[in-house]
Amino acid sequence: MSKKIRYGIIGVGSQGTLYANLLSGKSEPLIPGKPVLESIPHCTLGALCDIDPVVEDKCKERFPEYPFFTDWKEMISSGHVDAVVTVVPHYLHPEIAIYCLEHGMPVLVEKPAGVYSKAVSKMNECAEAHPDTAFGIMFNQRTNPLYQHIKSILESKTLGEIRRTCWINNAWWRPDSYYRQSDWRATWGGEGGGILVNQAPHQLDLWQWMCGSPSMVYAKCLYGSHRDIEVENDVTVVTEYPNGATGSFIACTHDPLGTDRLEIDLDKGKIVVDNSSTATVYYLNRSEAEMNASMTMYEVMAMVQSSDSLEDKGLFTTETFESSDVYGMQHMEVLENFARHILHGLPLLAPGSDGINGVNLANAILLSDWLGTPVEFPVDEDVYLAELNKRIAKEGKFPLQNHEVLPC
Amino acid sequence: MSKKIRYGIIGVGSQGTLYANLLSGKSEPLIPGKPVLESIPHCTLGALCDIDPVVEDKCKERFPEYPFFTDWKEMISSGHVDAVVTVVPHYLHPEIAIYCLEHGMPVLVEKPAGVYSKAVSKMNECAEAHPDTAFGIMFNQRTNPLYQHIKSILESKTLGEIRRTCWINNAWWRPDSYYRQSDWRATWGGEGGGILVNQAPHQLDLWQWMCGSPSMVYAKCLYGSHRDIEVENDVTVVTEYPNGATGSFIACTHDPLGTDRLEIDLDKGKIVVDNSSTATVYYLNRSEAEMNASMTMYEVMAMVQSSDSLEDKGLFTTETFESSDVYGMQHMEVLENFARHILHGLPLLAPGSDGINGVNLANAILLSDWLGTPVEFPVDEDVYLAELNKRIAKEGKFPLQNHEVLPC
Numbered sequence: 099m100s101k102k103i104r105y106g107i108i109g110v111g112s113q114g115t116l117y118a119n120l121l122s123g124k125s126e127p128l129i130p131g132k133p134v135l136e137s138i139p140h141c142t143l144g145a146l147c148d149i150d151p152v153v154e155d156k157c158k159e160r161f162p163e164y165p166f167f168t169d170w171k172e173m174i175s176s177g178h179v180d181a182v183v184t185v186v187p188h189y190l191h192p193e194i195a196i197y198c199l200e201h202g203m204p205v206l207v208e209k210p211a212g213v214y215s216k217a218v219s220k221m222n223e224c225a226e227a228h229p230d231t232a233f234g235i236m237f238n239q240r241t242n243p244l245y246q247h248i249k250s251i252l253e254s255k256t257l258g259e260i261r262r263t264c265w266i267n268n269a270w271w272r273p274d275s276y277y278r279q280s281d282w283r284a285t286w287g288g289e290g291g292g293i294l295v296n297q298a299p300h301q302l303d304l305w306q307w308m309c310g311s312p313s314m315v316y317a318k319c320l321y322g323s324h325r326d327i328e329v330e331n332d333v334t335v336v337t338e339y340p341n342g343a344t345g346s347f348i349a350c351t352h353d354p355l356g357t358d359r360l361e362i363d364l365d366k367g368k369i370v371v372d373n374s375s376t377a378t379v380y381y382l383n384r385s386e387a388e389m390n391a392s393m394t395m396y397e398v399m400a401m402v403q404s405s406d407s408l409e410d411k412g413l414f415t416t417e418t419f420e421s422s423d424v425y426g427m428q429h430m431e432v433l434e435n436f437a438r439h440i441l442h443g444l445p446l447l448a449p450g451s452d453g454i455n456g457v458n459l460a461n462a463i464l465l466s467d468w469l470g471t472p473v474e475f476p477v478d479e480d481v482y483l484a485e486l487n488k489r490i491a492k493e494g495k496f497p498l499q500n501h502e503v504l505p506c
Numbered sequence: 507m508s509k510k511i512r513y514g515i516i517g518v519g520s521q522g523t524l525y526a527n528l529l530s531g532k533s534e535p536l537i538p539g540k541p542v543l544e545s546i547p548h549c550t551l552g553a554l555c556d557i558d559p560v561v562e563d564k565c566k567e568r569f570p571e572y573p574f575f576t577d578w579k580e581m582i583s584s585g586h587v588d589a590v591v592t593v594v595p596h597y598l599h600p601e602i603a604i605y606c607l608e609h610g611m612p613v614l615v616e617k618p619a620g621v622y623s624k625a626v627s628k629m630n631e632c633a634e635a636h637p638d639t640a641f642g643i644m645f646n647q648r649t650n651p652l653y654q655h656i657k658s659i660l661e662s663k664t665l666g667e668i669r670r671t672c673w674i675n676n677a678w679w680r681p682d683s684y685y686r687q688s689d690w691r692a693t694w695g696g697e698g699g700g701i702l703v704n705q706a707p708h709q710l711d712l713w714q715w716m717c718g719s720p721s722m723v724y725a726k727c728l729y730g731s732h733r734d735i736e737v738e739n740d741v742t743v744v745t746e747y748p749n750g751a752t753g754s755f756i757a758c759t760h761d762p763l764g765t766d767r768l769e770i771d772l773d774k775g776k777i778v779v780d781n782s783s784t785a786t787v788y789y790l791n792r793s794e795a796e797m798n799a800s801m802t803m804y805e806v807m808a809m810v811q812s813s814d815s816l817e818d819k820g821l822f823t824t825e826t827f828e829s830s831d832v833y834g835m836q837h838m839e840v841l842e843n844f845a846r847h848i849l850h851g852l853p854l855l856a857p858g859s860d861g862i863n864g865v866n867l868a869n870a871i872l873l874s875d876w877l878g879t880p881v882e883f884p885v886d887e888d889v890y891l892a893e894l895n896k897r898i899a900k901e902g903k904f905p906l907q908n909h910e911v912l913p914c
Contacts, residue, residue: 261732262740264756266672266769273798273806316724316880318744318752324669324798332670334744334752336726344726344742346754348672354797355776355788355822361674361765368763380763389762390681390732398681414763471879472724 103204103437104144106179108170108194110153113208114185118143120430122161138430141437144179170194174203181206181232181440183433187282188213188290189499192221195233195450196504199224204232206436210299211235211453213290214486215461216479216501222451233450234436238428239300240307240448241435244377244421248362248369249308251379258365258385263309263337263345269356269373270297270349277327284327286489287496292321292329294460298349302456303448305347309362311455312337312345312462312475319467324352328493335463337475347463367414379417511612511845512552514587516578516602518561521616522593526551528838530569546838549845552587578602582611589614589640589848591841595690596621596698597907600629603641603858604912607632612640614844618707619643619861621698622894623869624887624909630859641858642844646836647708648715648856649843652785652829656770656777657716659787666773666793671717671745671753677764677781678705678757685735692735694897695904700729700737702868706757710864711856713755717770719863720745720753720870720883727875732760736901743871745883775822787825 105121107114119125121143146157147167157166167173174182174197181204184194192212198205199221212218225233239245251257270293282288289295294302320332331352337345360371365387368380382389401411409416431447438444458476465482466473487498513529515522527533529551554565555575565574575581582590582605589612592602600620606613607629620626633641647653659665678701690696697703702710728740739760745753768779773795776788790797801809809819817824839855846852866884874881876893895906 261760262742262756262758264674268771271806273801273803275801276803276806279803316726316744318724318746320750320752323750324794332752334670334754336724336742336744338726342728342731344728344740346742346756348670348754350670352669352794352798353771353776354790354794355771357769357776357778359767363676363761363763368761368765370765382762386732386760386762390760393681393683395681395684395687398679398684 101140101441103141103180103440104178105141105433106145106147106173106182107143107185108147108173108182109185110146110148110157111185114148114183116426117183117185117429117433118146118157118161120426121433122164124160125426138434138437140441141433145173145176147173171197174198174201180204181436183236184208187288188295192217193504195221196224199228199231199233202228202231204436204440205450206234206236206432207450207453208236209303209453209456210295210460211450211457213295213457214479214483214499214501215454215457215476216483217499217504218454218457219479220501220504222454225450232436232440234432234439234446235448235450235453236429236432237300237303237448237452238432239304241428241431242374242421244371244375244419245304245308247419248371248377251369252308252362257367257369257381259341260309260339260343260362260364262343262363263305263361265301265305265347265360266357267298267301267347267349268353269358270351271354271356272297272325272331272351274326277325281495284329285495286329286486286493289329290486291460291464292327292331293333293349293351294330294463297351299456299460301347301349302459303452306455306459307452309345310339311458313340314338314472315459315462315466315475316472317463317466319464320350323350330464330467333463375422376420377418380414381417382414383412509548509849511549511588511848512586513549513841514553514555514581514590515551515593516555516581516590517593518554518556518565519593522556522591524834525591525593525837525841526554526565526569528834529841530572532568533834546842546845548849549841553581553584555581579605582606582609588612589844591644592616595696596703600625601912603629604632607636607639607641610636610639612844612848613858614642614644614840615858615861616644617711617861617864618703618868619858619865621703621865622887622891622907622909623862623865623884624891625907625912626862626865627887628909628912630862633859640844640848642840642847642854643856643858643861644837644840645708645711645856645860646840647712649836649839650782650829652779652783652827653712653716655827656779656785659777660716660770665775665777665789667749668717668747668751668770668772670751670771671713671769673709673713673755673768674765675706675709675755675757676761677766678759679762679764680705680733680739680759682734685733689903692737692739693903694737694894694901697737698894699868699872700735700739701741701757701759702738702871705759707864707868709755709757710867711860714863714867715860717753718747719866721748722746722880723867723870723874723883724880725871725874727872728758731758738872738875741871783829785827785829788822789825790822791820
């Protein structure tokens with residue numbers, strides 16, 4: 099194996115082109131006037147694959163020195179690539195990943211890992227049966243030092259147990275022109291949903307990566323809210339956790355002034371993240387339980403009615419940190435991490451099997467709304483697939499989903 | 507009738523004492539070092555009433571020039587008062603108000619209007635049958651110019667229709683010592699609930715006063731969360747509205763760093779209120795529908811990826827306003843408004859019949875959690891009362907509630 103991992107890119111749309119540019123060193127400034135991103139030492143471009151003739155022409159013009167394939171299985175067996183990235187519609191991720199795993203080809207799947215958990219579980223079972231083949235997922239936002247620091251605070255239990263989480267995550271404004279870009283976009287049969295499979299999967303992952311998975315989910319979803327689409331683009335979610343904590347998640351694509359605010363309440367403090375870029379951690383000087391046990395109503399009233407801030411009164415201290423997120427940099431980090439994992443055994447930033455969490459949560463949110471009742475998490479995979487297929491059938495544009503055809 | 511309305515105060519606990527001080531001109535600075543509040547021109551103290559001998563002693567010492575009663579019916583017929591305020595446990599509000607209305611005595615009920623809607627409906631029916639007797643409710647926070655301005659913006663439709671509301675309303679920290687103050691506090695039979703009947707009724711009113719009532723409610727409630735009580739002190743609520751909008755309401759009593767943040771998303775902008783004191787109104791220069799119809803993905807990406815703020819790009823303008831809320835001042839305004847309503851027909855800031863909205867919402871929140879399912883709003887009054895009585899029976903400390911005994 100060469101010292102650089104040669105990536106084969108399956109699907110060269112806008113995201114696939116970004117990876118091809120980064121890996122080939124042909125990257126242009128992602129933001130006009132900014133410098134191009136630096137190179138990736140342990141990886142390079144190996145080959146490209148797409149079924150669209152227009153994309154083929156573009157690739158042959160921009161990347162003439164790299165082999166181009168119209169059949170991803172041919173690319174995998176060509177000897178030109180050491181790993182692949184699946185930059186294809188979400189439904190195809192498990193199918194391609196399973197084939198790769200069975201053929202010893204390291205595979206980095208795009209998010210979300212799939213549309214319905216039955217297929218993603220099958221992909222994970224296959225990965226478990228092939229532990230020697232690298233399997234990762236493009237959860238690039240996990241590379242954000244801000245979330246890594248929050249995760250480390252939560253894991254350290256410095257702030258005790260979580261009592262409540264709340265993420266208002268509305269900064270996903272998309273006009274109808276976005277949804278008209280391609281026929282599969284924002285359909286049940288082609289894309290498998292709306293905001294839960296397209297815009298919010300990173301947050302559905304990060305939320306669980308930091309705060310754990312819920313035990314119960316209730317959701318109210320709106321479909322085509324202020325948009326000409328059939329899928330969900332506005333969700334309001336309530337979660338319960340095994341330790342008795344509660345959570346909320348709110349997301350939509352029709353708010354151009356989108357709010358992005360994550361709050362985590364804990365036994366000994368609070369964490370607030372604004373715009374995914376500024377985090378404030380409040381450390382209580384005494385735990386809430388100690389305050390509860392010792393404070394009198396007189397002290398409480400004095401605390402509430404005086405005009406001094408609670409921080410001035412010595413109730414807590416704060417720590418603030420920022421993250422300047424450069425678009426594209428995170429994806430490079432994941433590509434590089436996956437290459438070094440293959441070459442040198444570096445631990446994965448995001449193991450492929452972690453992809454199931456976000457899919458489980460998206461499935462639970464939709465199923466709760468479809469059934470009009472809270473659901474236990476994770477939901478029954480067969481029930482979800484049956485309900486999804488009802489909507490694909492009603493839509494009448496794409497074939498029903500059948501996990502039985504998956505090869506593993 | 508004298509030129510000043512002589513108020514009779516039923517229940518002279520901490521809140522009743524506040525009113526007695528304000529009305530008698532014996533007010534002390536509510537915040538040490540601040541001046542006392544100015545007098546109330548159209549009202550005064552008439553008499554006091556309480557069943558507690560300790561309170562009686564205190565009243566006779568501090569307010570020797572005002573008649574004291576142990577029977578509120580005697581006070582009402584004494585000729586010493588022109589109106590009464592019901593500063594008693596919540597269950598008693600409808601009973602006393604109905605008696606007052608039937609005896610032509612103007613009555614200002616404390617919030618909440620009652621515990622269960624069956625009794626409050628009966629009170630409202632009685633008020634309807636006695637339109638000449640003044641009937642108000644102490645929704646003092648409606649006097650806050652900040653909420654009045656927001657209500658006027660919403661009613662003007664300058665920002666179009668509401669799409670989403672979200673109120674994180676956790677600034678209600680109460681230690682166990684608070685709950686131990688009296689036996690009826692934080693019980694099903696004595697107080698009728700926890701945060702929904704004690705701390706949050708103002709917000710349950712303001713939310714509906716500004717944004718309207720929901721058509722559906724789902725809630726997850728925690729009972730005695732981090733506290734030694736049986737009633738709810740942590741609620742997470744999802745609402746739907748007749749126009750298809752959605753809402754969230756989150757409140758608890760165990761967060762000493764309590765967040766208070768109200769967000770209202772609309773067709774043409776957004777309103778955000780922090781700490782019930784600072785409001786920011788975002789006015790979109792073009793409505794979201796116009797932006798959606800006209801913007802291309804290129805423009806969207808340029809908008810999202812450039813580092814200029816959206817305000818710099820001319821997407822919206824903002825208006826900010828503050829409210830400095832002096833504790834006690836609002837209550838004085840409601841007392842004065844009610845007096846001038848009786849004397850001169852001034853419109854009521856808060857008609858008594860409005861009290862049902864907050865009670866309906868509190869009932870729907872608890873019933874949804876008790877039944878584990880979303881409920882239509884308002885909920886069936888008999889179902890709620892039956893479920894409440896189950897909890898009073900299980901608690902075993904107080905008699906069951908029976909609206910049949912109400913006099914009207």
